[in-house]
Amino acid sequence: MAPKIAVFASGSGSNFQALHNAIEAQKLNAELVVMVTDKPEAFVVERANKVGVEALAFSPKTYDTKAAYEQAVIAALQQRGVEWIVLAGYMRLVSEVLLQAYPNRIVNIHPSLLPSFPGKDAIGQAIAHGVKVTGVTVHYVDEGMDTGPIIAQRAVNIIEGDVEATEAAIHRVEHELYTEALNQILK
The missing domain is CATH 3.40.50.170 (Formyl transferase, N-terminal domain)
Structure with missing residues (x-):
């Protein structure tokens, strides 16, 4: 079931x-x-x-x-x-x-490679800091802001000068990674 x-x-x-x-x-x-x-x-x-x-x-x-x-x-x-x-x-x-x-039954997805860039506008934070690679993290939720134990991460290259393309790439990875991570922990 x-x-x-x-x-x-x-x-x-x-x-x-x-x-x-x-x-x-x-x-x-x-x-x-x-x-x-x-x-x-x-x-x-x-x-x-x-x-x-x-x-x-x-x-x-x-x-x-x-x-x-x-x-x-x-x-x-x-x-x-x-x-x-x-x-x-x-x-x-x-x-x-x-x-x-x-x-231990609440999970979250966040658009960065935590612990870097927690909280709101993680993609904007990454771009503002000039990083070349950001990513997606699936983690268990605790009392903190994006501080719970990490379940899975995947890197995503920042497409320089194109915030929309970077966001689209991150969303594609989120949609794949969340499914994979949930299958792993819901067993």
Whole structure:
């Protein structure tokens, strides 16, 4: 039986779409039971609706505390039998509340070779620093900002003077590497 996963996203959802496509093509052994977003207006909601994956939108500002927000998310996940949380462009740090509910079962993908360039705009950070090679990292999530144990990494050359081409190359690697890494850890 395939492990039940929830994908968390805050933006356009290209990694959500890639994971869904990998599952449909039987390249990823998982059941994507729900997509969770902290941004009800995010395009990922439309993507989830289009492919028939339940979309749950939680607005953090409607909760008194971060813990209350995460407890509501956990209740929804547990109701659906979710076993793993897969962050895919989810732009919030998770707290101990979520980490304790899913110990060593929350993973993230980041567009750099961590520990270099954690946090927002990793591609922009790499380009600003003049590096010639950046990459993609899949890692377990801990309390820090992109600090959890690394599962897999792959290098990507920066295409000098072409930010869009570099971003496209990174996204292609993200979509491949996330599937490979998830297959490795979900067994």
